[in-house]
Amino acid sequence: MKILEIIFSTSFGYAILRVTTPILFAALGAVISDKAGVINIALEGIMLMAALWGVIISAFTHSAWWGLVAAIVSGVLMSFILAYFSLNLKTDVILAGIALNLFSSGGTIFILYLVAHDKGISSSLKSEVLPQMTLPLVNKIPVIGPIFSGHNILTYIALLAVILVYVLLYRTPLGLRIRAVGENPDAADSVGIGVNKIRYIALLLSGILASFGGAYLSMGYVSWFSTNMTAGRGFIALAAEAMGKGTPLGTFFASLLFGFAGALANNLQSLRIPSEFIQMIPYIVTIIGLVIYSSSQVSRIKKVKEQ
Amino acid sequence: MKEILKMQNITKVYPNGIVANKRVNFSVNEGEIHALVGENGAGKTTLMKILFGLEQPEEGAIYLNGKKVSINSPFIAIKNGIGMVHQHFMLVPSLTVAENIVLGIEPRKRGFIDFKKAVEITEELAQKYNLKVDAKAVVRDLPVGMKQKVEILKALLRGAKILILDEPTAVLTPQETEELFEELLRLKEKGHTIIFISHKLREVKQISDRVTIMRHGKNVGVFKTSEVTEQDISKLMVGRDVVLKIEKTQHKPGEVVLEVKNLTWINEWGKPTLKNVSFSVRSGEILGVAGVEGNGQRELVEIITGLRKFDKGDLLLDGKIINNLSIKERRELGISYIPEDRMVYGVAAEASIAENLIADRFEKREFNHGILTNIRKIASFSKYLIEEFKIQCSSFNQKVKMLSGGNIQKVVVAREFSSGPKLLIADQPTRGIDVGATELIHKKIIELRDRGTAVLLISADLNEIMELSDTLIVMFGGEIVAYFDDLSKVTEEELGTYMLGLKKQSYEEIRRVLYA
Numbered sequence: 001m002k003i004l005e006i007i008f009s010t011s012f013g014y015a016i017l018r019v020t021t022p023i024l025f026a027a028l029g030a031v032i033s034d035k036a037g038v039i040n041i042a043l044e045g046i047m048l049m050a051a052l053w054g055v056i057i058s059a060f061t062h063s064a065w066w067g068l069v070a071a072i073v074s075g076v077l078m079s080f081i082l083a084y085f086s087l088n089l090k091t092d093v094i095l096a097g098i099a100l101n102l103f104s105s106g107g108t109i110f111i112l113y114l115v116a117h118d119k120g121i122s123s124s125l126k127s128e129v130l131p132q133m134t135l136p137l138v139n140k141i142p143v144i145g146p147i148f149s150g151h152n153i154l155t156y157i158a159l160l161a162v163i164l165v166y167v168l169l170y171r172t173p174l175g176l177r178i179r180a181v182g183e184n185p186d187a188a189d190s191v192g193i194g195v196n197k198i199r200y201i202a203l204l205l206s207g208i209l210a211s212f213g214g215a216y217l218s219m220g221y222v223s224w225f226s227t228n229m230t231a232g233r234g235f236i237a238l239a240a241e242a243m244g245k246g247t248p249l250g251t252f253f254a255s256l257l258f259g260f261a262g263a264l265a266n267n268l269q270s271l272r273i274p275s276e277f278i279q280m281i282p283y284i285v286t287i288i289g290l291v292i293y294s295s296s297q298v299s300r301i302k303k304v305k306e307q
Numbered sequence: 308m309k310e311i312l313k314m315q316n317i318t319k320v321y322p323n324g325i326v327a328n329k330r331v332n333f334s335v336n337e338g339e340i341h342a343l344v345g346e347n348g349a350g351k352t353t354l355m356k357i358l359f360g361l362e363q364p365e366e367g368a369i370y371l372n373g374k375k376v377s378i379n380s381p382f383i384a385i386k387n388g389i390g391m392v393h394q395h396f397m398l399v400p401s402l403t404v405a406e407n408i409v410l411g412i413e414p415r416k417r418g419f420i421d422f423k424k425a426v427e428i429t430e431e432l433a434q435k436y437n438l439k440v441d442a443k444a445v446v447r448d449l450p451v452g453m454k455q456k457v458e459i460l461k462a463l464l465r466g467a468k469i470l471i472l473d474e475p476t477a478v479l480t481p482q483e484t485e486e487l488f489e490e491l492l493r494l495k496e497k498g499h500t501i502i503f504i505s506h507k508l509r510e511v512k513q514i515s516d517r518v519t520i521m522r523h524g525k526n527v528g529v530f531k532t533s534e535v536t537e538q539d540i541s542k543l544m545v546g547r548d549v550v551l552k553i554e555k556t557q558h559k560p561g562e563v564v565l566e567v568k569n570l571t572w573i574n575e576w577g578k579p580t581l582k583n584v585s586f587s588v589r590s591g592e593i594l595g596v597a598g599v600e601g602n603g604q605r606e607l608v609e610i611i612t613g614l615r616k617f618d619k620g621d622l623l624l625d626g627k628i629i630n631n632l633s634i635k636e637r638r639e640l641g642i643s644y645i646p647e648d649r650m651v652y653g654v655a656a657e658a659s660i661a662e663n664l665i666a667d668r669f670e671k672r673e674f675n676h677g678i679l680t681n682i683r684k685i686a687s688f689s690k691y692l693i694e695e696f697k698i699q700c701s702s703f704n705q706k707v708k709m710l711s712g713g714n715i716q717k718v719v720v721a722r723e724f725s726s727g728p729k730l731l732i733a734d735q736p737t738r739g740i741d742v743g744a745t746e747l748i749h750k751k752i753i754e755l756r757d758r759g760t761a762v763l764l765i766s767a768d769l770n771e772i773m774e775l776s777d778t779l780i781v782m783f784g785g786e787i788v789a790y791f792d793d794l795s796k797v798t799e800e801e802l803g804t805y806m807l808g809l810k811k812q813s814y815e816e817i818r819r820v821l822y823a
Contacts (some may be wrong), residue, residue, distance in 0.1 A: 173413040173420055180399045180410055190397035191411040191461065192382030 006267045013147035015266060020259025021155045022047065022221065022230075025213030026237030027244070027251045028158075028165045029206035034246055035169060036202030037182035038086065041097030043210045044234025045104030046078045050214025052108045055127040055225040056115055064128035068215050075211025076204055078104070083203040087196045101234075109227050122218075122225040129223045130154055130215070152220035154212060161209065166248040168205075178202050210234065232283065239286050243293045254289070261285035310373075311337040311500055312358075312469060317367035319353055327353035328364065329524045335469070340491060340501045342511040342532065345521035345544055346741045348711060351504050352394075354521070355471050359391045360384040390462025391471040396454050400447040404440050405429040408461050432460055436497070438490055451599060452483035459490070470494065471502045476510055478767065480599060481803035488514050506544070507770075508537040520544055545742050555753045558777040561590035563626075563822055564761035565611070565730050570620035572606045572785075580606050582785045584620070586820040588730065593752065593762040594820075595776025597769065599806050603785035604765050605647070608734050611763070612644045613637045614652075624730065638667055641729030645719055645736045647765075649712075653719040656708035660700055661689035663707050664722050696721040697747060713744030720748055724755060731755060734765045749775060769799050780820055781805040788812065790820040 006012055026043045033040035050071035058067025082100055086093035109119055116124045132152050139149035169175035180188045181198045189195050213233070218225045236258050243257075244250030265281040312335040319328040327350045335341045345351045356362040358369065360378040369376055371387055378384050384391075398407050405425040414424035429442035438456045446454060455475060462470055472491075476484045491501055491514060505511055511518055512532060520528045520543045527543050565588045572581035581603045588594045598604055609615035611622060613634040622629050624640055632640070646652035654663045665674055665685055674681050674688070689703035698717045700710060707715055716736070723731065733752060737745040752775065756762055766772045772779065773794060781789040781802060789805040789812045791797050804810045 167419075171419045173415060176402070176406060176410060176413060176420060180402065183399045183401055184397065186395075187397040187399050187407075188410065190381055190391070190393065191465070192380070192385050193411045 002271060003268070007264070010143055010146040012263060012267060013143075014150070015263035016256065016259045017147070017151060017155055018221065018259075019262035019266065020255050021152070021158045022213040022216050022233050023237050023240060023258050023262075024158045024252060024255040025154075025161065025216065026210045026234050027240040027255045028161050028248065029209035029213075030238050030241035031165060031244075031246055031248055031251050032169070032178065032209070033202050033206035034241060035182045036178045036199050037185065038093050038199050038203060039097070039238075040079070040082065040203060040206045040210075041094055041238065042078065042082050042100040042234075043206070043237055044230055044232065045097075045101035046075045046207050046210040047214035047217065047230045047234050048104045048108050048228065049074045049078055050211030051218035051229060052111060052122075052225050054215040055122050055125060055218045056111070058128040058219060059122075059125040062126075062128065064130045064219055067128060067219055068130065068212075071211045071215035071219075072208055075207040075214065079203045079207025079210075080200075082207075083200045087199055087203075105228055108225075112225065112227070120227055125224075127223065127225075128219065130219045152216065154216040154220050157212065158216075161212075162248050162252045165209075169248065174198075174201070210237075213237075236282065236286055239290055243289055257289060258282060258285060308336040308339065310334055311371065313370040314354070314358065315368050315370065317354060317357060317364045317369075319350075319357060319362060319364045327524055328357070331367075331521070331524070331526050333519060333526060334529070335500060335502060336517070337500055338495060338498055339516040340495055340503055340514055342515035342518040343502055343504045343521065344506055344508070344511055344518060344540060346506065347739050348713075348741055349521040349544070350524040351521055352473060353524075355391065355473060355502065355504060358384070359389060359471060385465045385467070388466055388468035389471070390465060390467025390469070392455065392458040392462060392473065392475060394473045394477065396458055398446050398454055398457060400445075402446060403442070404444050404446060404449070404457050405442040407446055407457055408432070408442075408464055410461075412465070428464065429460065432464055436460070436463060436490070437493060451478045451601070452480075452486070455479070455487070456490075467499070469500045469502065471504070473504045474506075475503070476505065476507060478600065480806045481769070481799050482807055484510065508540050511540065512537060522546055553749050553753070553774040555775075556757070558592050558756065560592040560777070561759060563587045564590050564624065565763065566621075566623040566626075566821070567607075567611070568621040568623065570607070570610065570617065570622075572603070572610065572615075572617055572619075574606075580785045581610075584782075584785070584787055585818075586780055586787060586790075587822055588761040588763050589822065590729070590759045590761045591756055593756050593764050593775055593777045595772040595779040596763065596765045596782060597772050597779055597802055597806060598782035600767050602782045602806075604734075604782055606785075607782075608644075608647070608732055608763075608765060612642065612732060638726075641727070643723040643726055643728035643731045645716075645723055645731070645733045647734040647738070649716055649719050654707045654715055657706060659704045660693065660698065660707055660710075660718055661685050661703040663718050664689050664692055664703075664725075667722060667726060692721040692725055695725075696751070711741075713740035716740050716748065717744055720751060724751055728755070728760055731760050731762045732765075733762060735767060736764070737766075737768070737771060769802060773797075773799065773802075778820070780817075783808040783811075787817050787820070790817050792819065 026047060029043055030040060053074040054067040054071035057070035058064050078100060082096055085091040085096040112122060113119050116122045118124055130153055132150055133156060135149040139145040169178065177188065177193050177198050181193065181195050185195045217229055240254040240258055241251050243254035261282040265278045268278045269275055314331065314333040317328050317331040320326050331354055333354060343351050353362060357364050360380045360383050363379060369378060376387055378387065408429050409425045414421040414428065426442045433440050438460055440453060440456050440460065446457065475487060479487060495501060503515055515532045518530055518532050518540065519526060520540060522544060568585050570581050570584040571579060573579050584607065596604055606615065610617045613632065629637060629640065650656060668674065674684055686703060693700065693703060696717045698714050698721065700714065707718060736748050752762060764772065764776055776794060779791045779794055780787045783806060
């Protein structure tokens with residue numbers, strides 16, 4: 001079987017990590033904001049904006065790092081807008097999030113046309129790419145080496161971010177406050193914790209993580225920006241967060257699952273199957289994943305009841 | 308004695324136009340236990356929320372130790388040594404006791420939370436004030452009395468010299484109340500000042516040094532507690548003499564109406580919240596269900612009314628199984644329901660009084676002309692009920708959300724009682740409403756009983772349940788642990804021992820409630 005051959009190759013393992021990276025960043029962002037009790041549905045739009053600004057600024061400064069900084073700044077701005085509308089002006093956070101997504105979808109094309117004189121792709125800009133890293137020693141190990149070494153630096157940062165988010169949420173005062181605010185805002189308020197302040201911080205952190213994901217897409221995964229290149233990853237990230245039960249580790253594994261589906265879709269394009277079908281794979285996996293997840297919840301409850 | 312706190316000319320008007328406090332003066336001496344009493348809606352809680360910085364007054368000033376202070380957030384109140392234990396606990400359920408206690412002032416070690424230190428702080432504090440808590444327990448699993456201790460410790464850790472307790476005994480058993488009072492006296496000895504909000508006058512007499520009485524947003528009197536009687540206080544609270552006793556005749560039970568057989572319910576975490584519950588309610592009888600909240604009462608009510616599906620056990624109405632009937636089918640068979648949460652399950656707040664009154668019968672022929680509603684009929688029907696149940700409103704077209712809590716509950720009661728039910732399930736029928744409405748609802752429940760309705764009454768208010776019920780079961784841990792067919796022989800303390808699970812009747816004694 002050709003499919004099995006593909007799946008059990010080291011290059012496929014490498015591809016999973018590569019495809020997982022942007023989803024993982026955004027999903028970790030979803031973890032933080034969700035823990036604070038605000039659903040950041042604007043992850044998609046934030047990623048898209050970050051991807052664009054990363055490309056533009058790296059092209060002008062000839063530095064991928066300045067591109068990354070610009071991407072993060074754009075993410076902070078976007079989540080600041082979301083926070084301002086939902087926390088200060090009391091707009092429904094879902095509606096504000098949808099508005100930002102629509103704004104990004106159109107706004108990025110507009111800006112792209114102004115800067116690159118093209119409505120589809122940024123190839124006229126000479127943008128930079130963030131460096132790849134070869135892991136010393138690890139790259140000598142058979143099987144493991146080819147899978148884990150040689151990734152874009154942001155892939156390693158994403159893996160590191162899993163641990164950082166865990167430590168932040170469960171080991172620091174800020175994390176305790178984020179969790180308290182998300183679970184019982186009145187309790188937090190009654191001990192003098194500024195609920196809005198904590199939610200601002202959570203949304204900004206969430207935006208920063210998502211913009212790392214966006215920067216990776218246009219400055220690592222590929223080396224250009226194209227319209228709506230996030231292709232629903234922000235929403236897949238929300239699904240990953242839900243499947244991972246909102247914990248950093250659970251979210252990591254759920255993201256890997258979606259990464260697997262994405263990598264499969266990419267690889268199967270070499271087979272003679274209509275590409276439209278193959279491109280559906282990640283989204284179908286999302287739906288199946290959520291169905292399996294919720295039905296396993298239901299059957300677990302049933303099982304307990306039968307005892 | 309030195310005056311530690313003075314609130315002067317406090318006026319508070321809520322955005323919906325309700326004047327909660329009218330030029331209220333309130334003063335507390337250092338080291339006293341000061342009771343603040345009044346009916347629901349008299350403005351006690353609002354006054355305390357102003358003191359704790361949760362609400363801002365339109366007018367007035369607050370003086371602490373003679374110095375004028377402006378308290379515009381709980382944070383400032385805490386800084387000024389004011390702590391508050393709210394009626395609804397301000398705890399984060401998934402965190403541990405220690406985490407809840409140090410929330411906001413977490414001990415740190417190199418930027419991280421020092422969990423060990425947090426536990427130490429908690430244990431030290433608990434030791435000092437003799438409030439025994441398990442620092443590492445998760446708050447979700449704690450009984451109510453324990454959660455209250457955590458709340459008190461939280462306030463003490465933040466340096467509270469003045470401690471406000473908002474109806475602290477409302478959720479406690481008599482035993483837990485005694486324990487709380489001992490703790491409060493100990494706090495007083497240590498020099499803390501306590502403001503005790505309550506409308507249970509016996510407790511006020513027992514614990515407080517002085518009492519301030521509020522009515523309709525005004526301070527109507529301050530007394531040394533030893534110099535006034537319960538009757539005096541209640542007269543000032545309500546503005547007239549109140550009958551504290553509910554008048555009713557001996558009940559004459561008829562046939563069994565509702566029979567619950569071996570009902571078991573297991574929650575999503577695998578814990579049984581109802582274990583083999585069996586009982587019956589007869590016509591012309593009020594069966595009370597006593598118990599600390601969260602011992603299966605809610606599940607029981609939701610299963611009987613059809614809000615919750617269940618898989619083990621049987622429900623019989625007039626001898627016929629109703630296990631799988633929908634809520635509507637159950638209502639058609641004559642089940643009425645006064646829900647615990649009137650705003651969620653009782654009324655549609657945005658709809659008018661009339662619309663709420665016909666919510667369970669709008670499709671009946673008598674309220675319709677063909678496909679259109681019969682507005683005239685609905686109007687006359689609503690007017691009749693508004694009068695019958697003394698609902699205070701401007702018209703039957705008024706939105707329900709504009710009414711006071713007591714009047715909203717009257718709307719629910721009017722609808723549920725006017726359908727001529729065979730079985731009435733009354734879940735906390737008078738929670739949080741004023742004395743007048745409570746009296747009316749009690750009277751109407753007894754009227755229904757006398758007309759042959761079977762009544763299942765669930766209430767956390769021991770007084771209400773003892774006064775209103777003809778027979779009584781006690782629930783603990785999802786089981787019926789006691790059955791009393793003669794309430795004159797039971798004391799509140801005895802009930803308390805069953806409610807806490809310290810005692811359990813024999814199987815034979817409990818089985819008597821099946822009348823078989």
